[in-house]
Amino acid sequence: MRNKWRARLGVLTGASALVLSAVTASPVAADEVPPATARGDEGPPGWREVEMPPGTKIAEGVAPAQDAPLPDVKAAAAAAAAGPPSSCLGATAAYGAGGCFVPYGDIFWVGDLRKDGMSAAVGIYTDYGRAPDVCLNKNGVNTWVTCNKDYREDGNVRLQVWRYDSGTGKFYQPEAWSSWIPVDGQY
Template sequence: MRVDWYPKLGVLAGASALALTAVTATPAPADDSPGGLQEVQMPADVEILEGVAPAPDTTVPFLAGRPKAAAASDTCLGDASAYGVKGCFQHHGDVVWSRDTEKDGLSAAVGIYTDYGRASAVCINKLGANTWATCNKDYSEDGKVRLRVMRYNGETGRFYQPESWSGWIPVDGQY
């Protein structure tokens, strides 16, 4: 019985190429530091906001993958994360949430950018590792915001990557 090897070799070559692509193209998880932080340049007019601890009875809003029963006011949109920081936007009240996830002496920073020309701001969480901080701003309900998460050194006033960006988030929460 004669065996036709060409189709089998083609399948094997395709599977090998797919496996190699998956190994070389997969980004590092957000919680893995790339071994060294690089400074990020921020606009000169960026407003620095010091985040505050949420009130003791405040529920941290649900992030992506929230339960379907979650109330609209308990929804955090546009979440983004990078080494040592998580951030999201709660459209009810225009609250930016910043979480520091690493005990490394740096703070979590969540930059807020608009699509309508308002000056950029950064919400800094100086409360320490494994804490949430909030910054409450009033944004145009007709606009969109975009988040940029990164690390911040309070002693030097410098920002560091790795960083990550969210997509554009409608301020009114209506996609």
Template sequence: MVLGGALLGTAPASAAEEAPEIVEGVDMGTQGPLADTGAADGMATRAAAETTAAPSCIGTTVAYGSTVCFAPYGDVVWVLDTKKDGMSAAGGVYTDYGRGSRVCVNKAGVDHWVKCDYDYWEKGNIQLRALRYDSGTGKFYVPDAWSDWIPVDGKY
């Protein structure tokens, strides 16, 4: 299913419907914010990404081809591309206080993490959305997944 450039679709909570700000993430290689499994291959990295979040990364959300999480100290959104399918992994970020939506796009390729540094209101909450992005058409694709609301300060 194609969602178009505005990240349209049904959200489990009230998320902004306007066109998001699209940011290309900084390539951080194969080492990301999630727990280390002790193995060096990409499958182990993906398995860790899909099951275990380190304390520095909360709100981990996984959909086909994309893993997204949030590190509250520094307001960093991390995105991992988990499928070699010609599309980029994308992590949408929505707030509960009216700030426009943003998308962190991973153009670094499969098994690579990227990070996007943002600055959110510390008393606010964000919601993450994991999905895929086709830069050639400017469209987002599902399946997607939404996180619960995550406190920006990391304190539940």
């Protein structure tokens, strides 16, 4: 009888520890709205404007199938809605925006995942001092775009996702960061 009680207590303790670690280690869900700020910044309620570092280069992404010669319109629309390939690394998401990096070709994917009148943006930072880049998805909700960049193969990149208001040209939190991703894709 005593052994059964200890076994049950051990299982209960292990399950409790697992739940606690999952709760404390999990990032905020991509669809959660951030709490309101006390500062009262412009923009959507509860969002803060994000300042871009000096020298940041901003580019609009293109639909994934646009580079193909004479693309089939249905195929291009399907590719834009389908999302990034499985080889995309560093998948990162925050309220309505997602991004990842394909190392072969240095291609960044940016997804607009929420219908809120704003666009998705992904900032790309390096560990070797290159000025940051930003890739914008202005194609609307449930679409993905790509930005083709060229980075040093021995470097690492890190992604930061935000929402972007094209009417004002401002970037807003919530934001999320990826871990460092090797440009050559070899961890």
